[in-house]
Amino acid sequence: MTEVEGLLRELAPQVLAALVRRYGGFDTCEDAVQEALLAASRQWPADGVPDHPKGWLITTASRRRIEQWRGETARRRREEAAALAEPPDPEPVAGVDDTLTLLLLCCHPSLTRPSQVALTLRAVGGLTTAEIARAFLVPEATIGQRISRAKQKLRGTRFSLPEAERPERLAAVLQVLYLIFTEGHTASSGGALNRVELTTEAIRLVRLLRAELPDDGEVTGLLALMLLTEARRPARVDASGALVPLASQDRSLWNASFIAEGVSLITGALATAPVGPYQLQAAIAAVHDEAATAGDTDWAEILTLYDLLRVVAPGPMVTLNRVVAFAQVHGPSAGLAELAGAASDPALAAHHRVDAVRAHLLELSGDAAGAREAYLAAARRTLSLPEQAYLQSRAARLTSSR
Incomplete structure (x- = not known):
């Protein structure tokens, strides 16, 4: 740029x-x-x-x-x-920065989530329609239609926001920014694992938001979470572009400045603000990032944090990630039992990550054949080409070792 x-x-x-x-x-x-x-x-x-x-x-x-x-x-x-009557000529430029109000307007509850994302990236992020379309791998006309419909729906909407509506609307803004970051960090489809333009833009927008709301614990927590997660990006793929799992990553490649800033932010937020889901997720990311090696990871602390997160903000991905931590603390057999209960959730029933976690736990427990089938099942269900290649390589390795 x-x-x-x-x-x-x-x-x-x-x-x-x-x-x-x-x-x-x-x-x-x-x-x-x-x-x-x-x-x-x-x-x-x-x-x-x-x-x-x-x-x-x-x-x-x-x-x-x-x-x-x-x-x-x-x-x-x-x-x-x-x-x-004609409108007056342009007035002198005001010194007020209304970026926060604009973010809240772009996440108006009358808009669908895809429209909120597209409008936020266009109006607040400054991305062109073509750039947004490329980032999400959809036709430019589709993004154009979303933005056009969103602007039509906002016609006549007041620019100011009643204070009573602000907390709910701010929660929607955080969800939209996190969705943008998540799509950039692990693309849901296509040949690239990361879309750096999205993670970079999401971090920039959250920094703008935190400048407006420096004392909001969840805004700070979300920025910390993004930084701590983005810090690992340089080690997530090897020279050939293949996915490298967290335990196998070269931690010397991690972004030390992002880790230091993220740890400082989350430490301060947890000490001064009511605890929320973004802060807890950032705390989990900090435990991972502060471990010198994969073997040094404090999985007991991570499991405790997931237990808290499951109370504060329950959800299928929280449940699934907790299973991984549970297995690290109590062993793969206990983890498989937990996974069997989690997989009964309709939201997880057909998700490729359930099969991927099952494969990993079966491999750890010594069931190579079962792990191979689960890896292949996960590969069939994901639309991400790097994830497919990684899962298929795991299955192939188990086949060759038989």
């Missing part, structure tokens, strides 16, 4: 928020901002970045918005023969 691209991505939500606050109409303001960003991407590399880039963008976008308004007004005049 060039310096200009980075600056435009940083300023995009601030400019959009300023326009929506001034004129209203999210859809028309977003279109105007996109035109201003396009103009800047063409002019600034050649002419240089202006002294006040945010003001330049707001002024340019405001002019585009006024041009749109005049066109709409002229059309209504012809259709209705009614005269309407």
Whole structure:
């Protein structure tokens, strides 16, 4: 990413928020901002970045918005023969940063989760429709339709948010940002295990959110979780692009600065804020990251944290991850018994990770044939090509050792 691209991505939500606050109409303001960003991407590399880039963008976008308004007004005049007053010229740039309000607006409860994700990446992340489509491996037209429908639904929505609605809406924002990060960390389909553009953008957006809400424990917990997880990315694939499981990773490749920052953040949050699910997940990631070797991992502490997480935020993936920790503490046979109960959950019944965990535990217990079949079953169910290759290689290794 060039310096200009980075600056435009940083300023995009601030400019959009300023326009929506001034004129209203999210859809028309977003279109105007996109035109201003396009103009800047063409002019600034050649002419240089202006002294006040945010003001330049707001002024340019405001002019585009006024041009749109005049066109709409002229059309209504012809259709209705009614005269309407023109809006005022652009006002001086305000110093208020409404990024948080914009994030909350993009996660409006009337929107579906895919629409919230697409709109957040477009309006707050500054990604183009094509970039979002490439990241999620869907046609550009599909993302365009999601964004268009989302903007239509938000037409007439107030830019300000009643305080009573803020906690629920903030929870949706955190879910959307975590979903973006998760898709980037382990892509649900396709040939790449990681999509760095998504993990990088998710971390950037959570940093923006934490700048607005520095005392919110869950915002801090989510940032810590992302950093501690992203720290391991350099070691997750080998030179050939094959997946490397956590226990086999070269920990010298882990990002030490991310680990230090993540540990510091979660330590502070747990000491000063009510405990929430993102903080607990970050604490689990910290235990993994602070272990010098896989054998040094404190699985008993991880199991305790999963027991807490199961109470605070129960869910199928929490249950499944707890089984892994349980097996590490109590042995593979006990883990298989726990897994049998967990697999009865309809949400997990056909999930490839259940088969992958079963295969791992069967292998540890000495049942090579059973483990091989479970690895192959997991490989058939995942859409991720790197995961398929890894699971198939595990099955093949067991076959060759017979």
